[in-house]
Amino acid sequence: MQSKYDRVVLLVDMDCFFCQVEEKQQPEYRNRPLAVVQYNPWRGGGIIAVNYAARAKGVTRHMRGDEAKDLCPDIVPNIREKADTSKYRDAGKEVANVLQRFTQLLERASVDEAYLDITETVNLRMQQMQSGAFALKPQELVNTFAVGYPNIGDYVNKITNRFANPYVDDERFQMSYDQNDLPAVRQSDIRLLIGASVRLAVKEETGYDCSAGIAHNKILAKLAAGMNKPNKQTILPLAETAALFDSLPVGKIKGLGGKFGEVVCETLGIKWSVTWLFNISRGIDLEAVTPRFYSKSIGCCKKFPGRNNITGLKTLQHWLGELSSEINDRLEKDFIENNRKAKHMVVQYVQDIDGEEVASSRSTALKDYDQESIVKYALDLIKANTKTFLRSGSDSVLNNAIKFLGISVGKFETVSNAQNKLQEMFANQAAKKRRVSVEEAVQPPKVQVPTKPKQTEESKMKNFFANYLQGAKKEDTKSEVNPEEHLTAAPTKAGPKKSFVEEYKQKLHAATKTESAAEGTAPTSTPPELKESFFSQYLKQQKETRRHESEAADMLNLAEELDAIEASNTKDFDADTDEETDLTKNTYKSVANGTPSTSKNSKEKPSFKDLPEKQTTPSSATTVKELSESNNENMEHSDRLRLPPLTEEELLPSTSKRKFDELDSSDKNYKQSYAEFAVPELRTDLLPMVKCDQCGASIPDDVRSLQTHRDHHFAQELSQQLRSNEREERMQSRQKVSPKPTPPKKVKKTAGSGTVANTTVRSTNSITKFFSTKPTQEPPSSDSQMQQCTECKAYVKNEDMPEHLDYHVARNLQRELNQQDLRTRTAALGKEKTSPVQPKKQKQGQLNSTIAASSNGNKTIAQFFSQRN
């Protein structure tokens, strides 16, 4: 992998999966509002899934079964006495099996969700496109959206234009991305689009609808997938991420949806979060897709709320038996399928001790797969760890009622010979048909001291963000990277070794030279390093062969056909009431403006050939047409369009099952294709490694990986330094203006205490607000709590000023890192370095020219970029 932007990551998320499974198994439920409900003891049971017909009637997940029935008499609750999710697990596996054909790098995130790193598949497709062996089919892009584009046709069209003019956006690219990433950036859009061909396979082969997100990393893929659903997919183009993050609520980011997200918001002053979010907003998230097909543990649990508390020994045994039975079944099945055995089991339980809920868990080795021993183990563990197990004077009443029970097993080990072990297991099974002995000696009690260790918010944050920054597979780097060092590397001083900053400067210097050398050259000239890019190759080749001409024509065809399809589809999908997607509606206007269309029955899908050449449809078709004719490049394409398209035969293999099988044919061993046994195909893992001279981490020994890694250090140093410097200065200047003392410390929210301090609510806290806290443009009438930001003139609450300033720092940092106006500034900045730059008053929009100078003699940011020391 050359660049972080070469990766293509897909998140596939099954729509109301449990409902779909029920609908598939029981056809009478199809096309009717349906909810899946588990347990029935109270108010009709708890709803665990609601299909879209039922959602349209207002049924939500928070309701009880009865409530749902009231709202929607048509509802067909699926009630069972004991939650049985195995059928959903099986169905999830069926889906994952389809997905796995696209890549070995499949990470099952849950029963109905999986990440796919399809980089290699995309690489192949890119080649196939050049040789004409692959073309996207229009129906693969039905219900596909691209963030920032009104419809997918426009996105395709844009890509088409770039075929003709590969460097059309290069000026912008060079401002926004690292030099080393430019080749990847140029191909980014087409690569993501190719990822769109995966989703259809799920529907065709399993019958299930799913939604998908396509982006360059996991975080963004997950985010994108939530933007259009159900039965839709969303591409998040690299260039759109920054704008998207401007209005994105922090809590929408995976991992920040809970308490931790709130902490992050409150503790925003901390540099890691800023750096991290900053990176994410540039499309950078290095967390690897970790191949995992099967879960590492198998567990089941049950709550016993209120009067369902388990108070008697017999009841306890009963439920332990139920849980054990399920565990056992699943273990046996897992053994047959996966040739592995769990060696460890954990029992978890919550007791009512003097009105307090006390949670405990104890574990033991698991020797046999049979229900009775599992029950025995579990019971023994509970006894051994409960101070007084039975109420004194009774032999059947528990001293502490149990409110929750769970058993889980794990630590799987592969078994040498499946056949032998299977027989052995059945033999054991037959031999053990005795009852559980309840009369085991109670072990010396252990006192349960529910200590509440205080982990600092800082350390939590550090580690959270370190995960995303480290990138490579965790197992590989965990032991080698000390997040502490990694993230808090002190501002670099030129050490004995050539520091990375030195190298960085040299690199930039070289880049500057190259660019200035190229200055004045016609923008159409090809920079040397780009000679071998896909697009330039394409352009070369298309002059030689007709087949290649048809490629661009295909893309254009695609755009037009999509318009035709979308126009012919009825707009029957109205405003999405799905709570998972409501963020989408407000936040991503441009996407919502798209023309969602229902998926067509596959028989009704228009074939590539059958579509009329020109279909005049109201809005979107016109758009494409206008765009097509609005410039000369596209007239060229229009000519090409008249060439005969590829034959059906030429088109078919590329996306047919057969073709995908061929992709996998190199590794036909089914067992080996299981992710648990598969070697991850990350090239970086196989490369020789070098040590980072800053943090000691092992980095793949290729220029770009090294650079990427060092970029992180660099950004972090800059972030840290700048933020403290600039903040210090602002605070000083502020104190001159206002005699107010330091802003009041934010009160931390205490659970249940009722007072919710003055902190902003996370869910409505956009990334932008995250940086800048609601600047007011009008001067506050008489509010001494407000003051004017010297940077942007906005009026900001005193206590929000530090964070507001962080925003400016982040923006400045961004511009610096993006190397904006690097060339023009180099000379001027050379002069400034001798005298610290004073913060200048500036108009809004000119933020980029003020970079804080250090108060302690350190270099300014700008100086990092200047030619010499």
Place this chain on the structure above:
DNA sequence: GATTTTACCGTCT
């Protein structure tokens, strides 16, 4: 006394 269950991960000990 009711948002259930399941699984993974990180931290502390």
Place this chain on the structure above:
DNA sequence: AAGACGGTA
């Protein structure tokens, strides 16, 4: 190293 426990989705 392994166990306990909480957080997140």
